[in-house]
Amino acid sequence: MSKAGALDLASGVGGKIEKKDVLNAVEKYENYHVFHGGEEEDRKANYTDMVNKYYDLVTSFYEFGWGESFHFAHRWKGESLRESIKRHEHFLALQLGLKPGQKVLDVGCGIGGPLREIARFSSTSVTGLNNNEYQISRGKELNRIAGVDKTCEFVKADFMKMPFGDNVFDAVYAIEATCHAPDALGCYKEIYRVLKPGQHFAAYEWCMTDAFDRNNPEHQRIKAEIEIGDGLPDIRSTGQCLEALKHAGFEIIWDKDLTIGAPVPWYLPLDASRFSLTSFRLTAVGRFFTRNMVKALESIGIAPKGSQRVQSFLEQAAVGLVDGGKKEIFTPMYFFLARKPL
Numbered sequence: 001m002s003k004a005g006a007l008d009l010a011s012g013v014g015g016k017i018e019k020k021d022v023l024n025a026v027e028k029y030e031n032y033h034v035f036h037g038g039e040e041e042d043r044k045a046n047y048t049d050m051v052n053k054y055y056d057l058v059t060s061f062y063e064f065g066w067g068e069s070f071h072f073a074h075r076w077k078g079e080s081l082r083e084s085i086k087r088h089e090h091f092l093a094l095q096l097g098l099k100p101g102q103k104v105l106d107v108g109c110g111i112g113g114p115l116r117e118i119a120r121f122s123s124t125s126v127t128g129l130n131n132n133e134y135q136i137s138r139g140k141e142l143n144r145i146a147g148v149d150k151t152c153e154f155v156k157a158d159f160m161k162m163p164f165g166d167n168v169f170d171a172v173y174a175i176e177a178t179c180h181a182p183d184a185l186g187c188y189k190e191i192y193r194v195l196k197p198g199q200h201f202a203a204y205e206w207c208m209t210d211a212f213d214r215n216n217p218e219h220q221r222i223k224a225e226i227e228i229g230d231g232l233p234d235i236r237s238t239g240q241c242l243e244a245l246k247h248a249g250f251e252i253i254w255d256k257d258l259t260i261g262a263p264v265p266w267y268l269p270l271d272a273s274r275f276s277l278t279s280f281r282l283t284a285v286g287r288f289f290t291r292n293m294v295k296a297l298e299s300i301g302i303a304p305k306g307s308q309r310v311q312s313f314l315e316q317a318a319v320g321l322v323d324g325g326k327k328e329i330f331t332p333m334y335f336f337l338a339r340k341p342l
């Protein structure tokens with residue numbers, strides 16, 4: 001079972017960081033970002049430390065509010081958030097043409113929500129690559145409970161330097177993860193190297209769209225809010241991702257920003273102006289309760305000091321994401337299907 005209770009949330013803040021060091025980690029994390037005088041070059045040079053601190057701090061909040069899969073989804077009217085998340089994962093499996101028994105790599109796998117779903121949907125063996133130890137420990141427990149621990153595994157490593165031989169996977173996918181790479185080309189080249197020739201790589205990338213104007217201060221504010229709230233060094237444009245894929249050697253089969261024309265806006269669950277019973281914890285009222293609960297649990301010492309600050313930068317991220325979505329300058333689902341030539 002996913003750890004979705006209030007006490008799980010509180011005690012999980014900080015992940016593998018010692019509880020007494022959580023506040024210090026929050027300060028160090030915040031200092032990487034623009035609002036606190038941080039520089040893009042510094043974020044890129046120290047991406048492992050920045051991203052790992054971020055996921056140690058936020059993973060229990062993600063599980064509490066969102067579930068086991070840490071991504072947005074294309075959504076139809078009448079579909080619940082949970083249903084849309086699963087369908088978004090199945091879509092990727094279908095695009096990759098997964099066949100039973102294949103060996104698949106999930107790049108930046110979180111606690112393995114998509115990995116378990118895709119492995120069961122396609123009867124494949126999925127390896128989850130992740131550089132965060134806390135998430136891997138959660139993922140292993142959830143794999144055991146789901147009964148996929150014999151066929152799926154986790155590997156702790158950096159996706160910029162993968163510990164795999166050349167040409168070993170039948171398919172590779174990445175869901176809202178390679179946006180953390182300090183350099184897209186370096187990351188895509190590693191994916192290209194480990195993928196068998198003739199096989200496919202599919203991903204949902206976080207990108208700034210063509211509507212983003214870097215000379216517009218409002219657009220820059222939104223971009224910086226998303227970066228601090230989501231542990232990102234610098235959000236790339238869709239064009240930059242496409243170029244990096246081609247430079248890495250991939251043929252592009254097709255690509256599309258799936259937010260365009262989507263029946264339900266992807267950012268709806270985070271929009272403070274709407275109410276939902278099925279994803280109550282994400283609504284303004286739900287977030288008000290969580291904020292006060294975290295405050296109370298921090299004051300009696302169950303949640304480590306610094307927990308409220310984490311809640312606060314996550315709320316800042318939600319504002320940035322909703323604004324970026326409404327202005328159509330940001331997408332969390334720039335989809336592409338690419339092939340390594342024979």
Ligand SMILES: C[S@@+](CC[C@H](N)C(=O)[O-])C[C@H]1O[C@@H](n2cnc3c(N)ncnc32)[C@H](O)[C@@H]1O
Nearest residue numbers: 069070071108109110130131158159175177180
């Ligand atoms: C937004 S989460 C998405 C997780 C998962 N794909 C999902 O949809 O549930 C991004 C993931 O990328 C992982 N990640 C970020 N940078 C990484 C790196 N350099 N190497 C390996 N994993 C990384 C994080 O630890 C996190 O698990």
